[in-house]
Amino acid sequence: MSSPPRPPGPSRGFRSGVRAFGRPVLRAVVYTRWLHLLLGGFGALVSAMVYPGLTGMTPVKWLLVALVPSVPAALIGWVPVVRRAEGLQAQHMLFPGPHARGRRSDRAPDISAAPSANWRDRLRTSMWMVLRLEAGCLTMLVSGFATAQVLAFVAMAVGAPADDIDALWGQPLPWWTAALLVPVSVALLLGFVVLAGAAVAAAAGRLLGPSPAQRLAQLEERTERLLERSRIAHELHDSIGHALSVAVVQAGAARAAGNPEFTERALGAIEETGRAAMEDLERVLAILREPGRAASNRPTLAEAERLLESARASGASVDAQVTGPVDRLPGPVSRECYRMLQESLTNVLRHAGPVPVRVRVQVLDGHVDLDVRNPLPVDVDGPASVGISGDRGGSGLRGIRERAALLGGRADTGPVGADWRVRARLPLG
Structure with missing residues (x-):
């Protein structure tokens, strides 16, 4: 005791x-x-x-x-x-x-x-x-x-x-x-x-x-660092996520097809997409290694054909229409539009598979419109939006809305009838 x-x-x-x-x-x-x-x-x-x-x-x-x-x-x-x-x-x-x-x-x-x-x-x-x-x-x-x-x-x-x-x-x-x-x-x-x-x-x-002025400057600097970290996270998510989605879809389609010619095309698409993702990864890592280094060589909307071809090679039927001087868009707007389109196509391949996709890009007076539509997945009870709309709070679609807000624009994502729609409008000023 x-x-x-x-x-x-x-x-x-x-x-x-x-x-x-x-x-x-x-x-x-x-x-x-x-x-x-x-x-x-x-x-x-x-x-x-x-x-x-x-x-x-x-x-x-x-x-x-x-x-x-x-x-x-x-x-x-x-x-x-x-x-x-x-x-x-x-x-x-x-x-x-x-x-x-x-x-x-x-x-x-x-x-x-x-x-x-x-x-x-x-x-x-x-x-x-x-x-x-x-x-x-x-x-x-x-x-x-x-x-x-x-x-x-x-x-x-x-x-x-x-x-x-x-x-x-x-x-x-x-x-x-x-x-x-x-x-x-x-x-x-x-x-x-x-x-x-x-x-x-x-x-x-x-x-x-x-002093109050110094505290404000410190707060602004801290905010800039957080925004930069958020932007880098979005860059990695969009680029690597797109590459992995394309690779998974291509590999699955090639195995199911059993056609040597189709398999060869699928492997070529996987190789090209992986190479582009590696370039993006090296660029982002260079920014992380040298925090003061400015971002360069980021893809712009003028290179959107690479994304469209990648989606087509994955089996999706992409109907794309581009109107207006895309090559003369301001740099930030053009780069963010590219990432929005990339995430939209990645979302289609990840949740709906190789389905028909309609892409519309319009450069109008004072703003640019991006519109991506695809049919919702269909189950025994009819169209089901859970597979895509369940990602409404995820980092992908949330990243699209954040990119649009940072540029003073607006983005809406969600089901419209039997389709899933991503629509963004960004000001050019």
Whole structure:
């Protein structure tokens, strides 16, 4: 039988308290923040050597040490590049890195590492420089006095002569009292360092954070990256999906036909479609390897005959009619129309098989119309749209609608009578 849990005793509470205090003290970020604070007060130390001097210190002189350099610090904050330097220091010294252990709340907020873009940024940087200077002066003063007092307690504990001890009070303490006060003084100093570091980190998040204009620019950049990833996903889906659909249909038809001549044509269509898909795949992978590389050599609607021939080679009877100057369409419109037609034909082959397909492309004044129709699959109960309309929420037909919306147009997909229809209208502007 297991013994019942013992109630927490004094020793267990003491150990918990030690762990609660020791956990933050053992984190590396506490000491990088301490160093950051001390560096902030270094300018005041250099200024004090010039004026008012570091001898014969009085309360007025200590006040001058903190106030005199605040004016130059505020002026330095108006230099645009200073914000970038301070932001980088804050990112690396005030917050734990991704490899460090710590609370999630201690992770670096959105600290700007860009030069000041407007007067508001310069004012916030100037306020940060003054705050860092004053916090550095306070930290340097407390650290110096606390370190001197710890050394004085150590000297008292080991029995050093009273004349050699520089304590805050005149009388030396008994050795056992001084020995007990050594860890207390160290703990108070470290507690001050932890609190001061947390305070300056919170101030950095407010004063060095991005401005509303920078946040908007970051949001736009993030949106562009997401749109680019979505576009690449659509490219791969349309190209590879079309190639696989053609290959499956061709292979099945060749096996069912048992005709060497038809098999030869089917293998040729599979080879051509696979080669085109490989070219598309290499182009997309090149964009992924080099994110800044512009997309090039993407097929346009002027090359639509390749898609139509591929569908015909798969057994579909394609009735295509193209009206208007397709070769003079704007690049984005022409490329997206090609992908829409490709996905429409892929959808036909995948869900309806080699059925008659009617394709109409019309370039009119101000817009281009794409219309693809095919009979719905037929079962014992009549036309069944489930095989195709079930893909209404899928990535293929949804991609057609998204492409049209991004270009300011509209696409509709769904059954119309006994046919399945994909219709898109895109503006040319």
